[in-house]
Amino acid sequence: MANTPTTAKLTIGADSYDFPVRKGTIGPDVVDISDLYKKTGRFTFDPGFTSTAACDSAITYIDGDKGELLYCGYPIEQLAEKGNFLETCYLLLHRELPTKEEFAAFNKAITYHTMLHEQMNRFYSGFRRDAHPMAVMVGVVGALSAFYHDSTDIQDAHQRMVASHRMIAKMPTIAAMAFKYHIGQPFNYPRNDHDYASNFLQMCFRVPCEDYKVNPVLAKAMDRIFILHADHEQNASTSTVRLAGSSGANPFACIAAGIACLWGPAHGGANEAALQMLQEIGTVENIPAFLAKVKDKNEHTRLMGFGHRVYKNYDPRAKVMQKTCHEVLATMGKHDDPLLHVAMELERIALSDDYFLSRKLYPNVDFYSGITLKAMGFPTSMFTALFALARTVGWIAQWTEMIEDPAQRIGRPRQLYTGAVRRDYAPLDQRA
DSSP, rough: OOOOOOOEEEEEEEEEEEEEEEEESSSSOOOOOEEEOOOOHHOOOOOGGTOOSSOSSSSEEEEETTTTEETTTHHHHHHHSOOOOHHHHHHHHHHHOOOOHHHHHHHHHHHHOOOOOOHEEEEEEEEOOTOOOHHHHHHHHHHHHOOGGGGOOOHHHHHHHHHHHHHHHHHHHHHHHHHHHHHHHHOOOTTSSSSSHHHHHHHOOTTTOOOOOOOOHHHHHHHHHHHSSSOOOSSSHHHHHHHHHHTTOOOHHHHHHHHHTTTTTTTTTHHHHHHHHHHOOOOOGGGGHHHHHHTTTTTOOEEEETTOSSOSSSHHHHHHHHHHHHHHHTTTOOTTHHHHHHHHHHHHHHOOOHHHTTOOOBOHHHHHHHHHHHHHHHHOHHHHHHHHHHHHHHHHHHHHHHHHHHHHOOOOOOOOOSSSSOOOOOOOGGOO
16 A cells, blocks of 8 residues: 655646645644745635644544544543543543542642632622623633732743633632622622532522522533533634734633633524524424525525534534433423424424435534523523633633644734735825
8 A cells, every 4th residue: 555645745837845744643634834935925815714723732633524522532422421520621631531539639629719819709890780791701701810910920830730720610600600790699609518510500599598409410411511512622712712822821811812702603602592593483383484494595594503613414512412401301390391392303304304414404512502501590691601611621721732832833824915005195185
């Protein structure tokens, strides 16, 4: 068998140039064009960077054609079914699952750093009472650098580790306080005798006038949701974190930038859009008419919660989320929720319709997560905030990997300029 070529040849007119071909452990080979401009005086044009690898990474791998998602080699289904979120956090940060002793130490490091500086409570009161939780989270996370000066030196490995632990530990508290502020209830402090997901739920739903006992089914569902959203390769918000970090910005500022990017409806707001779509459909009987609008190019109606920029097969996270959705609805006594019936029938029809199959529009994780979160008691305004909470570990793992990569330079995408050519300034009274 012939050896795989190690170079790629680019021919422009009469000139030819060779570029090295790099291999990953799995996935497609990559043509290294880092010297393209130096060799040819030309750039590539790749809107959205969909054909560009901007970095080396050993954290997350996606095979969109197979519908596969791996965290450091482990299938997402196994981690969600058999592990827990803090195990996954350790895995993403260290590239290996922890031993029993390592997990105990990591669990304690996170659990005992969940409280915020008390002065940050007053920071929340500076927002309008109806401020969107994501607006609050962007501001509060960015402000962490003003409270924790001892973990902003990105060249210090110990400070990077402290900042990583702090953000994983404090993000549930920040998100829960944003939720409480949003609905006008008093803040709850974190508790060291709860696991990560249970602690978050009690901070969100406990009220001073009565006891609150965390439902273990809901805690498991919350933990699983966190795992499913922990990282997803070089998506828009992760790329934003890396780009911000490439300038040398402190980690809190970089994560705040990621939250701001995630807020976009085309990214983190997709589960909210999917839920709104199901509510608009209303009943199973309305599905055929809705799908007819989807197929009609003149209607501009989109099928939300189906399809994915990367996955061209069934999103592996969606299968886990579907099971979780059923468990939560049964526990909350909402298994007859009309939205679930609409969702299941919509999925059944879409997966048997050549129109959607030919376009590879399979359900994604957002399709069921919105219904699940609604059943748990979260308003739609909190959906993206929960996404940000879960994705924090992925962002910080990717940021750390970038900082420790000696080949990484400040991000500087180039452009294809299509504006005016050079022209000379004319005084105001001489312009036609």
